[in-house]
Amino acid sequence: MKKLIFKGLMLGALCFMGTAKSNAQEITGTPSEAINNYDQKFRLGFGLNAGAATGDYFNFALGGDVRLQYDLSQKTSLTLTTGYTHLFGEEDYIDDLGFIPVKGGFKAFVLENSLYVLGEVGAGFAVTNDYDETTFLWAPGIGYATENIDISVRYEGMNDFNADQIALRLAYGFKL
Template sequence: MKKITTTLFVICLLGYANFAKAQDTDNYKRNFKFGVGLNAGLPLNDPYSFNVGGDVRAQYNISSTYSLCFTTGYNNLFVEDDVNFGYIPVKVGYKTFLFSNEFYAMGEIGGAFSTTKAYNDNSMIFCPSVGYATKAIDISLRYELLKDFPIIKKSAANEGLAQVMVRLAYGFDL
């Protein structure tokens, strides 16, 4: 848990350093966006069969092509034996818009906090993603690695729960 807190603190500190510029060299009006999304995913490890959840995202647009993001929500992994495994992801990220500011690539890192009584451990979470965003709609595809969540077969090359997820969200300026 201490590693997660330290990592998140360093990322926030680096993000703050970007805001602390002495002069504003461009005329871009920085602003916040807020988004509410639905997530569905396919876990790549046993015993999980499906993942569904929701999230909220606050995004600070540094420029017309770069943004900092904070995302949290709730996800529920469905297990083959009718036992569900819930967790709360808390992530910070960096989004870069490509082409005509509609397509983007994003990386997020953070913690996943278990809400299931049978499993009390937490995990680091890593999420690279690509997506398409308009003024109101955001559709993305991401790979998610929950490093310390339980899986059936662990090997050196297969450590942690991996999954592919789709996010459909509605966003608006604040």
């Protein structure tokens, strides 16, 4: 339980740091002009993920995801991410585990419009072998984004799968 509380506090601190930095940005013109000139929009991204598992039972992870992003402002967004992740087990020790993550999150740009921090929480639903588990997921990360390309690194904690991962995500995204 202490581990879960610590993970929640770390995720909250990461989200708070992102919003504090994004709120400190200078606004040109009057506040009402800045709000009226910004066009809120949706973005959709398709990513490939590869990572190293940090637990004792799995070696590495591969997966793909789809992320829907809604821009609240020029510096902040809400995200909804799902996809498929496959954890490869230790040979002759444990079976592989595939799961579908469903996560909601908050993204804040902290340097210009390219470097960002992201915090996500959600659930992972096991879909392979004899695994009949659903786990709580939490995933703080940092990334670099251009108009269409997104490169990020995240730590993804999985409470009930006895494994966590540090993953690299390469994605292509576009405005809807």
